[in-house]
Amino acid sequence: MCGIIGIVGVEPVAGRLIDSLRRLEYRGYDSAGVAALVDGRIERRRAAGKLRNLDAVLAAEPLVATVGIGHTRWATHGAPTLANAHPHKAGRVAVVHNGIIENFAPLKAALIAQGRHFESQTDTEVVAHLIDRELASGKDPIGAFKAALDQITGAYALAVLVEGEDSLVMGARRGSPLVVGYGAGEMFIGTDALALGLLTNRIAFLEDGDFVAIDHDTARIFDADSHAVERPMHIVSAASALVEKGNYRHFMEKEIHDQPDAVQHTLSAYVDPITGSVASPGVDFAAIDRLQIIACGTASYAGMIGRYLFERLAGLPTDVEIASEFRYREPALLPGALAMAVSQSGETADTLAALRWCKARGIATAALVNSHESTMAREADVMFPTHAGPEIGVASTKAFTAQVAALTALAIAAARQRGRIDAVEEARLVGILLEAPRLIADTIRGEDTISAVVHDIARARDVLYLGRGTMYPLALEGALKLKEISYIHAEGYAAGELKHGPIALVDEATPIIVIAPTDALFDKTASNMSEVIARGGRVIMITDAEGATHAPDGVSIVLVPACDPLIAPLVFAIPIQLIAYQVAVFKGADVDQPRNLAKSVTVE
Ligand code: M6R
Numbered sequence: 327m328c329g330i331i332g333i334v335g336v337e338p339v340a341g342r343l344i345d346s347l348r349r350l351e352y353r354g355y356d357s358a359g360v361a362a363l364v365d366g367r368i369e370r371r372r373a374a375g376k377l378r379n380l381d382a383v384l385a386a387e388p389l390v391a392t393v394g395i396g397h398t399r400w401a402t403h404g405a406p407t408l409a410n411a412h413p414h415k416a417g418r419v420a421v422v423h424n425g426i427i428e429n430f431a432p433l434k435a436a437l438i439a440q441g442r443h444f445e446s447q448t449d450t451e452v453v454a455h456l457i458d459r460e461l462a463s464g465k466d467p468i469g470a471f472k473a474a475l476d477q478i479t480g481a482y483a484l485a486v487l488v489e490g491e492d493s494l495v496m497g498a499r500r501g502s503p504l505v506v507g508y509g510a511g512e513m514f515i516g517t518d519a520l521a522l523g524l525l526t527n528r529i530a531f532l533e534d535g536d537f538v539a540i541d542h543d544t545a546r547i548f549d550a551d552s553h554a555v556e557r558p559m560h561i562v563s564a565a566s567a568l569v570e571k572g573n574y575r576h577f578m579e580k581e582i583h584d585q586p587d588a589v590q591h592t593l594s595a596y597v598d599p600i601t602g603s604v605a606s607p608g609v610d611f612a613a614i615d616r617l618q619i620i621a622c623g624t625a626s627y628a629g630m631i632g633r634y635l636f637e638r639l640a641g642l643p644t645d646v647e648i649a650s651e652f653r654y655r656e657p658a659l660l661p662g663a664l665a666m667a668v669s670q671s672g673e674t675a676d677t678l679a680a681l682r683w684c685k686a687r688g689i690a691t692a693a694l695v696n697s698h699e700s701t702m703a704r705e706a707d708v709m710f711p712t713h714a715g716p717e718i719g720v721a722s723t724k725a726f727t728a729q730v731a732a733l734t735a736l737a738i739a740a741a742r743q744r745g746r747i748d749a750v751e752e753a754r755l756v757g758i759l760l761e762a763p764r765l766i767a768d769t770i771r772g773e774d775t776i777s778a779v780v781h782d783i784a785r786a787r788d789v790l791y792l793g794r795g796t797m798y799p800l801a802l803e804g805a806l807k808l809k810e811i812s813y814i815h816a817e818g819y820a821a822g823e824l825k826h827g828p829i830a831l832v833d834e835a836t837p838i839i840v841i842a843p844t845d846a847l848f849d850k851t852a853s854n855m856s857e858v859i860a861r862g863g864r865v866i867m868i869t870d871a872e873g874a875t876h877a878p879d880g881v882s883i884v885l886v887p888a889c890d891p892l893i894a895p896l897v898f899a900i901p902i903q904l905i906a907y908q909v910a911v912f913k914g915a916d917v918d919q920p921r922n923l924a925k926s927v928t929v930e
Contacts, residue, residue, distance in 0.1 A: 328412070328424040329353040330504075331521055332395040332485035332495035334540050335512040340371075340389040342525065343396035344381060350521045351377055352718050353424075354400025355919050357411035360384075361420035361487055362394030368420045368489050372411035376919070395485045395495060397422035403430070404447030414451040416442070417458035418489035423450040424517060425502040428480035453484060461488070468539055471496050472552060475537060481675070485515055498537035503673055503701055506530045506538055506545045508559060513540035518673075519562040519699055520716060530557040531699065562699055576917040578719035578811070582903050583770055586763040588724040589731045589896060591713035596735035599760055602753025604739040608708035609692060611740035614664045617644040618689075620652050620680040621668040624722040624806060625729060629668045630799035631895045632733035639747070639755075640740035649676035653683050666692040666710075668733075670717055670725035672700020681706060694732055696725050710736065719918045721811050723903045726803065727766070730895050734759055755892060762893040769886050769900040773908075776901060779837075779866045779882050780908045786837050789814055790828060791902075792821040793841040794851050796895045800841050800902055807906035811920050812913050821854040832863040839905070840865055841898055844872040845891040852876055868901050 329350025333339050343360045358380040359372030369389055373379035377398060397412035403426070404410035413420040427433075430449035437455045438444065444451055456477055460470035467488045481501030488494060497504050497515040507514035507522040507529055515538060516522045519529045532538060535550030536557070549555045574580035597604050611617075617636055619629035629646040636644040647657075649667070653676055659665065665684035667677045672695035681702055685691050693706035696714050703709045712728035738755045741747045747755070783789060789808055793801035801818035808816040819828050821840070832838065838858050842851040855865055856878060865881045867873070870888040877883055884905075889897045910917045 328400050328422075329398045329517045329521060330395070330422045330424050330483060330485045331397075331517070332487075332497060332515040332540070333393065333512070333525070334493050334495050334514075334542055335392045335509070336542070337392060339391050339394040340384055343394055344377065344384070345524050346516060346521045347377055347396050347398045349523060350398050350517055351919070352720065353517065354398055356401045356406030357399045357408070358397065359411045359413055359422075360389065360394055360396040361413040361415065362389045362391035363487060363489070363492055364389060364391045366490055366492060368415060368418070368487055370413055370415060370420065372408055372413070374406055374408045374411060393487070393493060393495065395420065395422050395487050402426055403449040410446045410448050412448075412450060413487070414446060414448060414454045416451065416454035418461055419454045419458045420487040421450060421454040421457070422485045423453060423482055425482035426480045427452060427478050427482060429478060433477065453478060457486060467491055467494060467496065471498070471537065472548075483517065493541045494539060496537065496539045497532070499532050500535055501675075504532045506532065506540065506547070506557070508545070511542055513542065513545055515540060518697070527562055528559050529562045529699070530559045531704065532557060560699070575911070576719065576907075578721055578723060578907055578917050581717055581719050581724045582900070582907060584715065584724045585727050585770070585900070586767040588712075588714035588728045589766060590763040592711075592728040592731045593735060593759060593762070595711055595713060596732065596739070597756055597759065599756070602756045603749070604735050604742070604752065604756060606736050606739040606743070609664065610743060611640060611642060612743040612745070614642065614662065614690075616659075616663040617642050618657070618659055618663055618665045618684070619644065619646040619668060620649045620665060620677055621646070622649050622674050622677055624726050624803060625668040625670060625677070627799040627803040627806070628726050628729035628733060630802070631730050631796045632668070632737065634796045635734055635737035636740060639737045640744050641746050642740055642744065649674070649680040653680040659684065659687070659689050661688055664690045664692060666694055667702050667706065668694045668729055669700075669702055670696045670714070670722055670729075672697040672702035678702055678705075694729060696728065720920055721807055721906065721917070727896050727899050730899070731759070731762065734892065734896075758890045758892050761889070762896045765887050765889050765893065765897045766900055769897055772885065773904050776884055776904050776908055779884060779905065780912050782864070782866070782882070783808070783814070783837050783905060784812070784909045784912045786814060786835065788831065788836050789816040790831060790836060790838045791816060791818040791841065792824065792838060792851070792854060793818070794821045794847040795845070796891075797841040797843065797851075797898065800895055800898055803899070804839060804841070804902040804906070807903060808909065811906055811910040811917050812915050813921075814909070821851050824854050824857065829857065829861065832858050832861045834862045834864060836863065838863050838865050840867045841902070842867055842869045842873050843891065843894040843898060844870050844888065845894065848873060848876075855881070868898060
């Protein structure tokens with residue numbers, strides 16, 4: 327889950343490493359560090375905590391060099407301390423690593439028995455020692471690196487610097503992403519195209535098992551069998567993407583406001599507004615007898631909304647499962663099913679493993695992803711894009727609504743392909759779907775109305791979210807958003823489930839957020855709300871003007887524009903996100919980089 331970068335350059339390297347790491351901070355921010363070749367010798371600068379701490383260290387002790395490697399860490403083995411910060415160094419070698427070396431313990435014991443001294447508790451440090459030991463035995467750097475790779479198991483992307491090798495950085499990947507960037511008289515490696523965005527837009531994606539040696543002009547790439555190979559170069563758009571907050575206080579705030587565009591751009595990939603039709607390029611849903619959606623976290627809640635729509639509109643049996651359970655459950659999926667991974671990053675370890683599990687068993691696969699050059703995008707049979715743009719805030723917002731928009735469009739396409747609706751009904755649904763960006767914008771403009779309930783929620787120890795139908799996954803998403811950025815305990819429930827246990831939690835200290843658009847289920851949700859009020863519960867009702875007229879006395883109202891139930895998940899997602907955001911800001915929490923989390927979870 328960490329981010330790595332390596333540069334063989336002609337310009338001063340320290341600032342460039344920092345700028346690239348800033349673009350990788352979404353992957354972890356427990357510590358950061360760089361190593362560079364200064365007059366042929368490796369020098370390191372490291373700091374626990376966020377990148378700005380490393381910035382301060384470099385300001386006090388500059389590094390004058392043009393070749394170096396860098397790392398931003400999400401801790402797996404060893405606490406987030408300075409000693410555990412990458413790069414790790416042993417003898418002539420410095421290493422940065424993303425992933426987990428599973429057999430590090432026996433390797434470390436053997437290396438210690440040979441008299442080697444370890445400075446950290448990390449799994450990574452063994453890699454530096456292994457390479458250094460191979461160098462000491464007389465191998466050249468590539469031979470030493472390859473010999474070390476042969477001894478380790480697990481998932482990794484690595485970047486390696488060797489003392490005395492003034493224009494060499496080596497890299498390798500197995501299970502974790504790594505790309506090569508081509509510059510003019512300089513070369514780069516990094517976790518993803520975004521990391522290299524300020525350096526180049528000419529990118530080659532390494533395949534699993536590849537290792538690479540870059541110098542000023544070339545990248546020598548070898549596959550897992552050590553055969554020299556070429557990986558095609560792509561001109562990527564992510565590289566030039568601006569990753570700036572603009573006038574917003576936080577990326578999350580900006581990304582909430584980006585949503586009309588994110589949804590609009592995403593819909594453009596599927597919907598033809600002139601003909602009122604929807605395309606699902608690469609997949610004929612009429613030929614599919616079951617849809618299996620696999621995802622983690624927020625993406626799984628988008629998938630749950632998708633299930634309601636695929637089953638209701640298209641009559642397509644659909645399951646949704648969190649990837650970490652799916653991958654180890656021995657699911658009884660048969661050919662004829664389509665497995666669809668839903669993921670913002672396209673790199674989430676469990677989702678990727680589940681996708682590969684399906685592919686290995688001959689099941690057709692699709693990846694609905696926001697990162698179009700990600701591993702899932704490249705490995706799935708079909709890629710369904712979302713066009714939310716880079717999402718930097720750890721709490722997913724615009725990626726979620728873009729996923730819901732794409733799934734809604736695909737459900738309409740499936741309904742038509744499966745003969746459940748005709749062209750007239752398809753055009754009617756498309757017309758409704760295309761209203762979503764405007765209604766999302768209207769909802770965001772009303773954000774001040776949320777302030778009234780923010781203080782109440784911010785003081786609470788526990789918060790309950792209730793919803794029915796597609797509002798149930800939104801209740802789960804609301805609770806997740808509040809938990810992850812404001813550290814308030816929150817749970818989402820299907821409103822009908824209230825009486826089966828959760829109602830015991832209701833007291834005057836627990837705000838209960840009821841998500842209740844005026845739809846076929848409104849009366850039932852309102853009944854559940856009355857049950858809560860009868861027991862002294864404090865209800866905050868998110869609803870439209872019509873719903874508000876039915877609200878019992880004493881209920882706080884968060885008003886959203888009236889909309890068709892088809893797009894209610896897109897519109898009602900906005901107050902859910904804004905409540906979490908405003909509560910976190912009110913509490914002074916670190917909105918974009920909440921504790922213990924990382925944007926992209928590339929370990930299981
Ligand atoms: O990149 P992915 O969409 O695969 O990520 C899945 C989850 O890790 C992610 O949605 C996570 O739950 C977010 N932090 C929630 O805001």
